[in-house]
Amino acid sequence: MNTLSRRSLLRGRWSRPAPAQRPPWAIDEQSFIDGCTRCHECIEHCESGVLISGPGGFPAIDFQRAECTFCRKCAEVCPQPVFDLQQARPWTLTASIQGHCLTQKGVECRACQDACEPYAIRFTPHVSGIAKPVLDPSRCTGCGACVGNCPVGAVDVVPGQQPLPQEAALPESVLPNQVLPNQVLPNNEQKTSLTPGNVP
Ligand code: SF4
Ligand code: SF4
Ligand code: SF4
Structure with missing residues (x-):
């Protein structure tokens, strides 16, 4: 059972807000x-507008509005110790x-x-002639860009399905447009690795 902490009671919070997806790097x-x-x-x-005032007025992610660009602004401007930018990855969402799905x-x-x-998709x-989407969890950052783009709302972003390998999660969380080393694109073209120093 969830219990309210003494600190919450002292601040006059008598009920726990409904669970919501918190910003990246939240504790x-x-x-x-x-x-x-x-x-x-x-x-x-x-910067993207993905953060809203959720249940109880606490910040919550709404992927229907936008994606998270992992810009870190939320964590950097917060005056309270409720973010930890030292975490290995911003979250475990996929x-x-x-x-x-229409297909x-x-x-x-x-x-x-x-x-x-x-x-990541x-x-x-498929024998029907209509190709089906398959997710590669090792590439998915949980950014949510696919959610709002789906015309029938068939994509969710859910917690902790599969931990991301650090080599996949870290660079993209720091530099969202970075292409992973040796990444093979859908047309089988191979991109060279970009680093913060040589991004166009
Ligand atoms: S990392 Fe940037 S885009 Fe993502 S929730 Fe925080 S401020 Fe918004
Ligand atoms: S205390 Fe931090 S997390 Fe809470 S609303 Fe303010 S900036 Fe956002
Ligand atoms: S959440 Fe982001 S990285 Fe994952 S499949 Fe959707 S668009 Fe791709």
Whole structure:
């Protein structure tokens, strides 16, 4: 059972807000709720607009509005110790493609793949002639760009499906447009690695 901390009670919070996805690099849920003053500095500085005032006025991620670019602004402007930028990865979220994906109904669609910069969604041939999306969790950063791009809301981003290998998660969280070393693109073209020093 969830119990309210003494700090929450002293601050006049008598009920726990409904669970929500917190910003990247947020500390554990209970400590976050205890420490966040709901000043909304993070929301005001969020460059993509993916952060909203969620249940109880606490900041929450809404992938229907936008994606997270991992710009770090939320963590950097927060005056409270509720973020930890030393964490190995911003979060353990991955996309999950649901059964009502249009390709399951014989309709050609690749909108999720079009939105995915790390090339975490590939399409595999199917006997029906309509290729189906397959997620590569090792490339997925949980950015949520695919969520809003899906015309039928068939992509969710869910916690902790599969831990990301550090070599995949870290560079993209620091530099969202970075292409991973030896990354093979859908057309089999191989990109060279970009580093912060040679990004165009
Ligand atoms: S900036 Fe920090 S304290 Fe303010 S609402 Fe965001 S998380 Fe809470
Ligand atoms: S990392 Fe940037 S885009 Fe993502 S929630 Fe924080 S401020 Fe918004
Ligand atoms: S959450 Fe981001 S990285 Fe993962 S599949 Fe969707 S667009 Fe790609």
